[in-house]
Amino acid sequence: MYILLRSFLFLFSPEWVHYFSMNTLRALCAVGFIRNTICSFFKPALHSTLFRTSHGTLEFKNPVGLGAGFDKNARYLRELECLGFGFVEIGTVTPKPQSGNEKPRLFRLPADKALINRMGFNNDGADAIAQRLHAWQIQQARHKTNRLIIGGNIGKNKSTPNEEAWKDYEICFKKLFDYVDYFVVNVSSPNTPGLRALQDKDSLRQILSNLQNINASYKQSKPILLKIAPDLTTGQVEDVIELAMEIKLDGIVATNTTISREKLKTPAHILEKIGAGGLSGKPVKERSTEVLRQIVSKTNGTVPVIASGGIFTGIDAMEKMQAGAVLVQVWTSFIYEGPGIVKKICKSLG
Numbered sequence: 001m002y003i004l005l006r007s008f009l010f011l012f013s014p015e016w017v018h019y020f021s022m023n024t025l026r027a028l029c030a031v032g033f034i035r036n037t038i039c040s041f042f043k044p045a046l047h048s049t050l051f052r053t054s055h056g057t058l059e060f061k062n063p064v065g066l067g068a069g070f071d072k073n074a075r076y077l078r079e080l081e082c083l084g085f086g087f088v089e090i091g092t093v094t095p096k097p098q099s100g101n102e103k104p105r106l107f108r109l110p111a112d113k114a115l116i117n118r119m120g121f122n123n124d125g126a127d128a129i130a131q132r133l134h135a136w137q138i139q140q141a142r143h144k145t146n147r148l149i150i151g152g153n154i155g156k157n158k159s160t161p162n163e164e165a166w167k168d169y170e171i172c173f174k175k176l177f178d179y180v181d182y183f184v185v186n187v188s189s190p191n192t193p194g195l196r197a198l199q200d201k202d203s204l205r206q207i208l209s210n211l212q213n214i215n216a217s218y219k220q221s222k223p224i225l226l227k228i229a230p231d232l233t234t235g236q237v238e239d240v241i242e243l244a245m246e247i248k249l250d251g252i253v254a255t256n257t258t259i260s261r262e263k264l265k266t267p268a269h270i271l272e273k274i275g276a277g278g279l280s281g282k283p284v285k286e287r288s289t290e291v292l293r294q295i296v297s298k299t300n301g302t303v304p305v306i307a308s309g310g311i312f313t314g315i316d317a318m319e320k321m322q323a324g325a326v327l328v329q330v331w332t333s334f335i336y337e338g339p340g341i342v343k344k345i346c347k348s349l350g
């Protein structure tokens with residue numbers, strides 16, 4: 001049924017469809033349709049406890065999460081919970097609100113089951129998002145178990161020079177601290193000029209150690225993870241791993257989108273017309289899994305990895321978990337396969 005709906009939705013601009021679909025889901029959730037008929041399932045076998053912190057671990061009702069950038073402003077948490085996600089990563093959040101790059105900035109590549117985006121961290125800013133999360137937390141207080149886990153993906157404003165980037169991460173960290181379950185430091189988006197240079201060891205050490213020090217000063221610390229690009233060389237991934245082990249990072253998200261355009265079925269002239277941006281979906285899967293394998297093998301599994309990149313089916317998710325991932329995230333497959341994707345993957349994992 002979704003295939004039919006998809007042919008209709010794909011007639012419109014991807015960004016417009018994104019908000020239209022989420023608002024429609026909101027209406028369906030409000031009348032109880034989604035919760036009661038589509039996604040009501042629970043499998044104890046999928047439950048896991050991960051990321052040990054000063055006050056215990058996080059409980060994930062299932063290992064399928066939504067990648068950052070889908071609900072940048074934490075506006076659709078109830079709807080996403082209704083769809084069965086075990087966790088949702090909001091953001092990327094920056095200290096000040098910013099509108100992102102000029103539209104159009106999101107493109108479909110149906111022949112490759114892929115997307116190219118150059119959104120540029122469009123978001124409402126840390127204050128507004130913290131307020132929204134606070135309201136969500138109040139609503140959630142009655143759920144003692146099987147709560148939706150929220151990750152806070154944080155970044156820097158476009159106008160902040162790289163030398164001062166650590167301050168932006170600190171601001172976001174402090175503002176969101178009370179409202180998220182774990183943090184992801186995003187230094188791997190290709191759409192903020194210069195951001196990916198922050199993946200070098202010294203910059204990473206500065207940003208991460210500062211956050212870890214602040215974290216340690218709170219009564220109950222939160223897991224801090226790092227999200228890396230699939231375009232790092234083997235040597236660069238090695239550096240990240242060494243640092244992660246040295247500073248005892250809580251985990252890595254592997255990976256973000258790629259700037260590569262290799263092996264695509266989409267004709268070159270269309271790619272040229274689309275222009276710059278991060279490629280996601282099926283074409284990124286293989287490289288993301290390679291990075292995941294490198295991390296798991298080098299760390300002996302001591303640094304937990306959340307797999308992100310090209311997960312469309314239960315088999316894809318299984319492959320990532322067999323490669324050593326503790327959790328998986330979907331994004332592009334949600335657009336191509338529809339909202340039933342979580343249940344489908346969970347069913348085959350269970």
Ligand SMILES: Cc1cc2nc3c(=O)[nH]c(=O)nc-3n(C[C@H](O)[C@H](O)[C@H](O)COP(=O)(O)O)c2cc1C
Nearest residue numbers: 067068069091092117256280281308309310331332
């Ligand atoms: C439109 C779009 C926006 C994204 N925005 C962000 C973002 O703000 N922060 C981030 O860390 N990742 C962002 N991502 C990357 C995804 O979270 C994910 O890591 C990537 O798309 C690979 O997964 P996929 O192949 O399942 O889509 C974005 C992806 C897309 C398609």
